Amino acid sequence: MPEFLPTAPYRGTRDFLPPEMSVRTQVFGHLYEVLERRGFLRYDGPVLESAEIYEAKSGQEIADQQLYTLTDRGGRRLALRPEMTPSVARMIAGSAGSLQFPVRWYSHPNCHRYERPQRGRVREHWQINADIFGSESANCEIEMFELIHDLLGGIGATEDMFVVRANDRTLLSSVLTDLVGVTEEQLPRVFSLVDRWEKHDRAALAETAAEIGLSDARFERLTETLGAGSALLDEIPAEVREQSNLVSVLGGGAAGLVTFDPLIVRGLAYYTSTVFEVFDTSPENNRALFGGGRYADLAGLFTSQRIPGIGFGMGDVTLFDFMGTHGLLPEPRSEVDVVVIPVSAELSDAARTVAATMRRAGLRTSTPIELRKLGKELSRADKAGARAVVIVGQEDWDAGNVTVRGLADREQRQVSVDEAAGTVTELLAR
Amino acid sequence: MPEFLPTAPYRGTRDFLPPEMSVRTQVFGHLYEVLERRGFLRYDGPVLESAEIYEAKSGQEIADQQLYTLTDRGGRRLALRPEMTPSVARMIAGSAGSLQFPVRWYSHPNCHRYERPQRGRVREHWQINADIFGSESANCEIEMFELIHDLLGGIGATEDMFVVRANDRTLLSSVLTDLVGVTEEQLPRVFSLVDRWEKHDRAALAETAAEIGLSDARFERLTETLGAGSALLDEIPAEVREQSNLVSVLGGGAAGLVTFDPLIVRGLAYYTSTVFEVFDTSPENNRALFGGGRYADLAGLFTSQRIPGIGFGMGDVTLFDFMGTHGLLPEPRSEVDVVVIPVSAELSDAARTVAATMRRAGLRTSTPIELRKLGKELSRADKAGARAVVIVGQEDWDAGNVTVRGLADREQRQVSVDEAAGTVTELLAR
CATH class of the missing domain: 3.40.50.800 (Anticodon-binding domain)
Known part of the structure; x- marks a missing residue:
């Protein structure tokens, strides 16, 4: 036994001493201010949730490997929330009767995932969540894209420092089945192949494609199709395009705010149409900062009322990396005047x-x-x-x-x- | 199995929907403002800590019954922090080399205790922690008492709504041994008897006193002594009084801010001299709002450097009860202008x-x-x-x-x- 206990925090978690905390509270203060100027209302919820809400909804990756779970003395299985969406779905379902939809809500929870600590990955992170609940209007998409630009502008980023790339999963489905010839059965695995398109090398992608059962010709066709970028939109049948909120705002309310990109998929299971990711344009930090999307039915676990929504979660680690790369971090405030x-x-x-x-x-x-x-x-x-x-x-x-x-x-x-x-x-x- | 999962949060935890959250952020904003106007610097730390820091320090009650614990995949025993003091002790010990003591620090963590839910008791609560570390000066006591008045004033309380009652455990020890005749061995149990003095009826107190081995005469003497209130100070030997920060500030810098009260003990083990509690004066809500005290050696678990401190934790549940009782809760802010x-x-x-x-x-x-x-x-x-x-x-x-x-x-x-x-x-x- 060592004489003294270690002073380092538990691996993957962080202490924030006053100078760093001062930087953080200034940055978060700017973000809250932007959200409130747009009429987003803050809420909060517990760190501990019933484990079953994640096992049912967040996809197996989280439930199997990343969830911190415990059992209380009453035998109830609990989890430290790994993300906010199931909690807010529970709250929205519970209060739906008294809410006037659509609502704009935001929160700033700490979330826990059992990850191997590495750059950009911690076990406890703080995440700004912003959502619009209760509307399928394309105005929601515009709001989200405007909000993202306002948030990043609010912490000093200029428009050249980031790009918002968006896709619509229903468009991608149409592209993959109609243009590439992917079967319905192959679709989920091809989605996850597309999700890895820029992260894996060509040989690895080809191997995965073969495992899924795509012929070499289909893989070539897939490569060509995805490479078309926004020109791909013209090849999509009009009746599919007309159903897409994203298509309707690309040339209108969201012009200049967002770029169509068929490679954006987002891993999480609950997104059903619009998906988007914000990328740092700096070559040093060329990665997704955060992302989100639209879900057709947020609260299906909790209520029969169908509540659509759109939103995103902005994690602190990638955000502060971005700010550091671009020299945007404020100085700690003086202790006193x-x-x-x-x-x-x-x-x-x-x-x-x-x-x-x-x-x-x-x-x-x-x-x-x-x-x-x-x-x-x-x-x-x-x-x-x-x-x-x-x-x-x-x-x-x-x-x-x-x-x-x-x-x-x-x-x-x-x-x-x-x-x-x-x-x-x-x-x-x- | 029910068709839908329940929408209520886990028992003893709370959802904060936007109207309530707006009230909370306003109140907490006022408290942060008061703290920062006094040069207190905010810090933060993880929800998860190594379980051993509580088992060693917080007293057996918490470790045995109230701690939420879990084991990670690496076999590490973790706990959801039940309070902030062990965490901040760890941080202070880890950064002591680069700090210029004394320092004024505050935080606003959520803390978890496995309690039976009842009025004023929840399983997850939010607590403002404010401390001065690295000084034994009586100026710390004055700062703490001034801070308490400023904090409550900052949320609209007037001086008639609360009283700060303080004691010094070294004075109480002297009183109990020298005036009442309690033995060194009986002292800890008599402290906890005094702690319950106003909460239990006389028969129950007498029974406990008998169990401890106090004679009827000693119990009478104890009753009489504790009943003397601040007049008791005059009976304490001068050499004991001269060592007491509390005595030195009662008639000086803290006059009018705090009342001497021999009944204040505070349950937690680490307080060593000054202890204080803030009471609501309203007959409807006549209870301790929060309290704190001085510890001779904060970080003994983590370092050989002796770091004294003084501080308190102000929990949200009792605070909002107090504000509600006195009509001090602000209206939720409008959604937009x-x-x-x-x-x-x-x-x-x-x-x-x-x-x-x-x-x-x-x-x-x-x-x-x-x-x-x-x-x-x-x-x-x-x-x-x-x-x-x-x-x-x-x-x-x-x-x-x-x-x-x-x-x-x-x-x-x-x-x-x-x-x-x-x-x-x-x-x-x-």
């Missing part, structure tokens, strides 16, 4: 009184806990990012005054206690 | 363009997803809490104009698209 320093311990109560006037004026203000010499306190205030200090000396204080000092210009001025907060506010506004 | 309504689907893109100008001006703005007749849209905008709508009609639009309408006064005015956001902002400012 101003420090009120008594020149002796006897003046500590006086300093606290002055600090209270600063805080009432909205200034982030501290006083020393373990008082040292003025020079050391000034240097500490500087390290804390304060831009001003207020020095409380005995003679000044007896006359109802304090000394305000800017830490950049080192200019000092004596002001009355009543004026001090105003003087500091002016100094910070420079 | 303004809705931009196209009079026909052809004008949807135009409406989105106008909505974007509103958002750039900081207005929370939506457009209809499934467009209905104008009357219905106006009524829906009203239900969403919007105070204005912008109506986009074809002729107006062709002339570069839109119609701004206040939902309270129903006054309409035609303005250019460029002026619309300004007009709405003025209307909302009224």
Whole structure:
């Protein structure tokens, strides 16, 4: 047994010490602000859910290998939520009677998956989820695409830093069956082949295609078809295209926001038509940042009411990688705006009184806990990012005054206690 | 098997639908603001921790009965954190080399305990944790008491709604051994007897006292001593009092913020001197809202460096009960400030363009997803809490104009698209 327990967090989970946390809260604050400006309403739910809601819905990969499960003393099988969609489906089903659909909802849960830790993969991640529930209108697609641009713009990204690529699974089905000659039975496996198209090399793809039972000729045809990019749209029968929300918005409301890409599939089982992924355009970080899609029936596990929806989950790890690559991460906020320093311990109560006037004026203000010499306190205030200090000396204080000092210009001025907060506010506004 | 899975969350956990979540985010926003105005820095850590950090530290009650545990595929025993202190102790120990003590830190984790659900007890709760680490100065006590008053003031509580009661375990030890005649061996059990003093009836207390081995005379003496309240301080030897941070601040920096109360003990094992609890003064909700205390050595499990600290955890359930009792809960925020309504689907893109100008001006703005007749849209905008709508009609639009309408006064005015956001902002400012 080691003498001390390890100080590292459990593998794949993260501690966020104040400087990093400050960066995160600033970034998330911008994202919340964008969501709320678009009328998205925040909700939240428990980390623990009944395990069966994932086993039934999220696809076997998660249920078999990635789920953290436990059994409570009552014998109930529980899981740490690996994603938010089953939880929000449960909530929407439970409150459907009192909701006026469509609704725009968002959340920011921590989700757990038992993954082998590697770049971009952690066991606990934080994910912004944004969805529109209760509508099949193509306006939802436009909203989602606008929202994505607003969110990334809200954290300082410019339009050249990312692209949104979208597909419609019903179009892809039509393409694969009608143009490539894939059978209905082969379809699910060919979907997952397409999903890996850019991640695997050609030999590996050909091998998988052969396993699925596609002839060499069909594999060639598939390659050619997928390579057509957005030109492929013209080859799709009009009656199929007319049913597609994505097609209807590509040339209209979502023009310039999104590119058609037949290679976008998304792994998760519940998407039924529109699917999309956001890609970093930087060669250093050329990967999907996040994605989402449309589901015809969100809450089928919980209710007979058919509730369609569209949404996405934006994970923190890839988002911060993206921001780092593009130099978008903000600096940690300073600890305080101003420090009120008594020149002796006897003046500590006086300093606290002055600090209270600063805080009432909205200034982030501290006083020393373990008082040292003025020079050391000034240097500490500087390290804390304060831009001003207020020095409380005995003679000044007896006359109802304090000394305000800017830490950049080192200019000092004596002001009355009543004026001090105003003087500091002016100094910070420079 | 039921046809559908239940929509209720796991027992003892809670869903927060948007109206409730809006109340919560407002309240928590005020609390964060108060903390940051005092220079407290936010941190965060994982839900999953190694189980051993609780088994070693939090006392047997939690480890034996209240801990949610699981074992990962690597055989590692994990727990859902039941409280934040062991996690932050781990972080502080791990980063002690780069920290400039003392530090003021806060967090807002969700914590899990396997409790029988009842009023004020849930299995997942959210808790504001605020601590000062790395100082034994009595200034820490003053900061904590000031912070508590500021936090409750920040959510609208007035000073008559709560009291802070504090004790010092070293004083209580002295009182019990020197004045009551309790033996060192009896001390821990007498502490827990004192902890239950106001919750149990006299007969039950007497029975427990007898079990501990206190004579009737000693029990009488105990009763009398504890009943003395703050007058008890005078009976404590000066050399004991002089060592007490609490005594030193009671008449000075913390005067008016806190009352001495020998009955405050706090159950958790790691407090070593100052302990405090905040009580609701309302007869309807006469209970401890939250509490905390000082620990001589926070991180002894993780490091040989002795790091003292003082802090508290403020749970959401009791906090919201308190706010409800005193009528302090804010209304949910409106969904949006303004809705931009196209009079026909052809004008949807135009409406989105106008909505974007509103958002750039900081207005929370939506457009209809499934467009209905104008009357219905106006009524829906009203239900969403919007105070204005912008109506986009074809002729107006062709002339570069839109119609701004206040939902309270129903006054309409035609303005250019460029002026619309300004007009709405003025209307909302009224």
